[in-house]
Each structure stands twice: as C-alpha cells, then as structure tokens.
Amino acid sequence: MRIMTKLAVAAVALLSVSAVITPAAQAVTTTSAGNATPSIRWQSCQEPYFAGLDCGTLRVPVDWARPWSRQIELSLVRRQATDPTQRVGSLLLNNSSGRSSIEQLRYALVSGGLEDTVLDQRFDLVAVDPRGIGHSTPTTCADRPQRAPGVTYFPASEAQYRDLVRNNRALAAACGDRTLLTKLDRASIARDLEAVRIGLGERQLNWYGIGWSAVLGKTYEQMFPGRLRTLLADSAEEDTADPVSRLTSEILAAEDSFNRFAAWCRDDARCALTGQDVGTVFDQLVAKADRTPIPTTTPGKALTGEDIRAAMQDKLNLGLFWPKASQAIKKAIDGDATELATVNDKTLDFVQAQTHACVDTPRAASGYAGLTQLARMAKQLSPHLGGAVLGWRTLAGCQGWPVPVNAPTPKPVHHFPPTLIAQSTHQSSTPYTWGFTLSATLPGSVVLSREGDDYSMYQLSPCVRDAADRLLVHRKLPAPGSLCTT
Structure with a gap:
C-alpha cells in the first residue's frame, strides 16, 4: 500500500516536471588502430530530481555500417549501488517503444518504489535513452x-x-534527418547498447526491459552472445506472430x-x-x-x-x-x-x-x-x-511513411541467459499471451503470471519483486506455471 500511494503522488508530481535534462557530462571518443572505442565520462547530475546520481553522454555512429560517419549522442543516468560491498553489476533499464528510460527512472525515484530494494542496494542502475528518444539525439519532427x-x-x-x-x-x-530516421531499427539500438556496455567496463549486463525492450534484449543477445547475464522482462511484447x-x-x-x-x-x-x-x-x-x-x-x-x-x-x-x-x-x-x-x-x-x-x-x-x-x-x-x-x-x-521497414527476421535462439517474463493477466497494452509467445522462443525462460491489470510490477507486486530479485542476484527462476496474486 505504501508503494501504491507513493506511485499516485509521483504521477501527479510528474505532470509538472520538465522533461529536459542537460547532462553535466560530455562524451569522449578515443581511437585505437583506426577503430572507435566508446568511453563515458561521468559527472554529477545537475537536476534536483537526479541529485547524487551520475549523468553522462556517449557518442555513437548514426550508421554502424559506416562508423566514420556522423555521430549522434546517447544520454545516460546512473544510480550507483548503495551497498557497493554487495554489488552484483550494472542493470540496464530499458523502457518500451518510444518511451524514455531516463524518465522511467525518474518516475521510480519520485515514487520511492526503489528505496531499500535489492535493485537499489546491489546494482548500478543505468538508464539509457535509445537513439531518437527523449534526452538522446531525438527525432523532434519540428514539434x-x-x-x-x-x-x-x-x-x-x-x-x-x-x-x-x-x-x-x-x-x-x-x-x-533522413539518415537517423532510417537507422532507428532494433539492430542499430542493440549496437548502441553494446557500446554502452564497453563504456561501462562490464563483462556482462543485467537487463530490465518493459514491453518492446524485452524483444530488444532478445535482439541484443542474438547479436552479442554471452553479453547478458540475466534478463527481466516486465509486460513483454513479442516478435514472432504475424x-x-x-x-x-x-x-x-x-x-x-x-x-x-x-x-x-x-x-x-x-x-x-x-x-x-x-x-x-x-x-x-x-x-x-x-x-x-x-x-x-x-x-x-x-x-x-x-x-x-x-x-x-x-x-x-x-x-x-x-x-x-x-x-x-x-x-x-x-x-x-x-x-x-x-x-x-x-x-x-x-x-x-x-x-x-x-x-x-x-x-x-x-x-x-x-x-x-x-x-x-x-x-x-x-x-x-x-x-x-x-x-x-x-x-x-505508418501509411505512406517514406522509410522502409527494417525489422530483424526472427531467428531460432539456441542459448539464452536466465530470463523471467512477468506478465499481467489483464494488461491493456501488453496482452497476457505475448509473454508466453516470447518465452517459447527463449530456451529456459519462465513466465511468471501476475493476476491483475498492471505493468511496472517490480514496484507494484511484492511477489514479482521477490522473484525478480532471485533472478537478478542468484540467476534462479521460479517454477514454470507460477502465479502471483499480490
């Protein structure tokens, strides 16, 4: 009840919060043997809502097939683990399609839903806005x-x-920017996030994805095998149905x-x-x-x-x-x-x-x-x-849209890290069945059903939160067919 009350207050508070962040950090890019090596310089965030957090930017090519081409900027916000002695690693926060991960982190912080949680204590939480979204180089389309x-x-x-x-x-x-419009596909975003992993200095990433970003996580692991340690999908979409x-x-x-x-x-x-x-x-x-x-x-x-x-x-x-x-x-x-x-x-x-x-x-x-x-x-x-x-x-x-579809062709997945898919039974935007369709393509994944109508279940459901913590810390999954009623 405390979390739900704070979420209600946060929803009202965010109505008056500006969505503009000016990161205090500047991206730096070094070159070695002619190849761009991403590096992130972190500085303290200047915005009050992110007080005590790190803000940064990272430059990546607009076209990864032409790495010498014009660059765009990714914006990042990092909240370091409050118990560094028990730190597990970095947890990449990924929002759904067209949504800012940085603003999702802001929402979680304003609501108080991360206070004294395993995520708060044992992980560096890293929110990155994908190319074209939010605080990264955006597609504004002249407003x-x-x-x-x-x-x-x-x-x-x-x-x-x-x-x-x-x-x-x-x-x-x-x-x-026609070039950027043609390079907003999942593969380009996955390459950006691999640059983020390198910039963070992590051997593997932990992944928390809402909606579409669960499919992005699948694409990332297919393109960069072994770079994910765990994947937590909250209200997942899927990419195999017609x-x-x-x-x-x-x-x-x-x-x-x-x-x-x-x-x-x-x-x-x-x-x-x-x-x-x-x-x-x-x-x-x-x-x-x-x-x-x-x-x-x-x-x-x-x-x-x-x-x-x-x-x-x-x-x-x-x-x-x-x-x-x-x-x-x-x-x-x-x-x-x-x-x-x-x-x-x-x-x-x-x-x-x-x-x-x-x-x-x-x-x-x-x-x-x-x-x-x-x-x-x-x-x-x-x-x-x-x-x-x-x-x-x-x-x-998208009728008449001048940029062709460039969606990756779904391919069989033979190996995948431990993956928990938390799916509400009655969610208005991510149908219950999508969690099972996605799970069928990811060997060893488990769908945890949650009775209700919500997403962002790490904050709203103690049962889902407990299962998520076991996955992220110990790489343990609940039994197939498990149901959360709280």
Whole structure:
C-alpha cells in the first residue's frame, strides 16, 4: 500500500516536471588502430530530481555500417549501488517503444518504489535513452503533432486515406534527418547498447526491459552472445506472430481492460460513474464527440470520439489510475475533455514512438482497402474502443511513411541467459499471451503470471519483486506455471 500511494503522488508530481535534462557530462571518443572505442565520462547530475546520481553522454555512429560517419549522442543516468560491498553489476533499464528510460527512472525515484530494494542496494542502475528518444539525439519532427486536426486514423473514404498519407509524409519530412530516421531499427539500438556496455567496463549486463525492450534484449543477445547475464522482462511484447495476429491480440486486450473497468466502476465507490452502465455512458460520449468535438482548456483543441477511444488504453494501463479515468470521462460528459487529452505515461512521446515503429514494425495492411478491412475487424472485436490502440496508431501512422521497414527476421535462439517474463493477466497494452509467445522462443525462460491489470510490477507486486530479485542476484527462476496474486 505504501508503494501504491507513493506511485499516485509521483504521477501527479510528474505532470509538472520538465522533461529536459542537460547532462553535466560530455562524451569522449578515443581511437585505437583506426577503430572507435566508446568511453563515458561521468559527472554529477545537475537536476534536483537526479541529485547524487551520475549523468553522462556517449557518442555513437548514426550508421554502424559506416562508423566514420556522423555521430549522434546517447544520454545516460546512473544510480550507483548503495551497498557497493554487495554489488552484483550494472542493470540496464530499458523502457518500451518510444518511451524514455531516463524518465522511467525518474518516475521510480519520485515514487520511492526503489528505496531499500535489492535493485537499489546491489546494482548500478543505468538508464539509457535509445537513439531518437527523449534526452538522446531525438527525432523532434519540428514539434509537429503526430496527427494534424481533421485527419483520421480510421478513414472512411479514399479522400480521407489520401489525407492520412499526406499527413504522415509531412511529419516524416519535418523530422529532417533522413539518415537517423532510417537507422532507428532494433539492430542499430542493440549496437548502441553494446557500446554502452564497453563504456561501462562490464563483462556482462543485467537487463530490465518493459514491453518492446524485452524483444530488444532478445535482439541484443542474438547479436552479442554471452553479453547478458540475466534478463527481466516486465509486460513483454513479442516478435514472432504475424502483424495481424499481434494487432488482434492488442485490440482484444484493451477491450477486455475496458470491460473490467466498466464492471469495477459499476460497483466501486471510487468510480465517479458508480451505479451506471459505464459501457453505454462511454458509447454515448463517443457518439456525441463525433457529432460535436468536446472542448478542452487548451484553446482551439477539442476531442472527437476517435480521440476519446484512443485515450482509454493509456488510462487503463494501471488499475491504480482507474478512479482518475472515471473522473476524466465524467468531466468530458460535463463538457470538459481536458483530462482525456493528457497521457498518464509521461515517458512516452507519440511522434518518437512512430518514427521507431515505422522502421521496426511490419505493416498489418497497406492502402485504403487493406486498412478498411482491418478496421471492420477491429470494430467487431472491440465495440467500445473500436480498435483504437497503439498498434492501430502505428499501423495508420505508418501509411505512406517514406522509410522502409527494417525489422530483424526472427531467428531460432539456441542459448539464452536466465530470463523471467512477468506478465499481467489483464494488461491493456501488453496482452497476457505475448509473454508466453516470447518465452517459447527463449530456451529456459519462465513466465511468471501476475493476476491483475498492471505493468511496472517490480514496484507494484511484492511477489514479482521477490522473484525478480532471485533472478537478478542468484540467476534462479521460479517454477514454470507460477502465479502471483499480490
């Protein structure tokens, strides 16, 4: 309960925290026999939220096939082990696609969820923002919105589809650095992280990955065998299912979360809509917003029904935030959609997520006909949310994208370090089944099921935390089929 209360306070605090960090460290690169050797110079962080931590930068080639080419900068924040006599090693913190690992570390520190834990005491925690994300060299795209006003991700005509494609191409053009846009793939990021390992002076890394970064960890170990000591995957994604199956799973998971939310809301006094048929109330709100967009406190910004449906997956990602989600819906019904226009996950930048995903994610469909066919499926599977999930946002946002997909072809894995995959049974963004699909590709890995709706389970679940500590310190895994209920 103490952790959950602090998480709630942290979520509010982060609303007012600037996402800008100016690292006090400068990257240095030395050369030996004509090859670049990465080196990190650490200095004390200047930002109050990271007081006592180390900040640094590391320069890497934008194109690893041409190491003499232009370089970009990676930003790092390190929290050294509080008990150096018991130090195990470095634990690389990796957030999900399009999300800042440094901001995730900030969230954990503000919440107090790391205090007196094994991670706090026995590991140097190292957060690195991937290329194109957050505090590393970013893809800012001239601060254009991902989707301009009037553009829909669910086009109902060829003309609307052409508007969508023009929107996406204009966004890509605004990003400016075409070379970086083409080098945001997993393999390039894995090479960056190998440079980080060398810069840290570690023989092996321990890996804590949320969502997509579990797949990144798999790619890293395949490219650099033996460099991972352990891998902890929290709410894992997977990379072997065909694109339509992956999208289907995500749509079903988000709709399941909404139905669970509606059932909770009907009977729980913490819900601002208690006693009502929340599904019907929500559908009526969406229909009303489609007729007349609902204003927010931002001048000129109003939300359509599509906007409101798309907001819900994020609002339902943590059960802790469900009361807040109900209040946001009620305020929108009363004429103010401001809270539905904000994102709970302050580590996420939608444009940066898209620039990565368009390179790293095979398309489930292309063209107006293909998108229309999948939209029909989405609405059948998801009567309330209509399939408006992040996977659909990627699919629609990548239509006409001028950079080709460069996702690694999944290959069999014959050896892998001890891997624990903690997967919630009802998470709105990472379906329960994905943990098992990923585990099937990683020999010796174990899925630890956690009953509930959450991610970031090291902080929220004592049971998951205990299993994670045993993995990271002793490389021990729980029995297959284990279930956490706390």
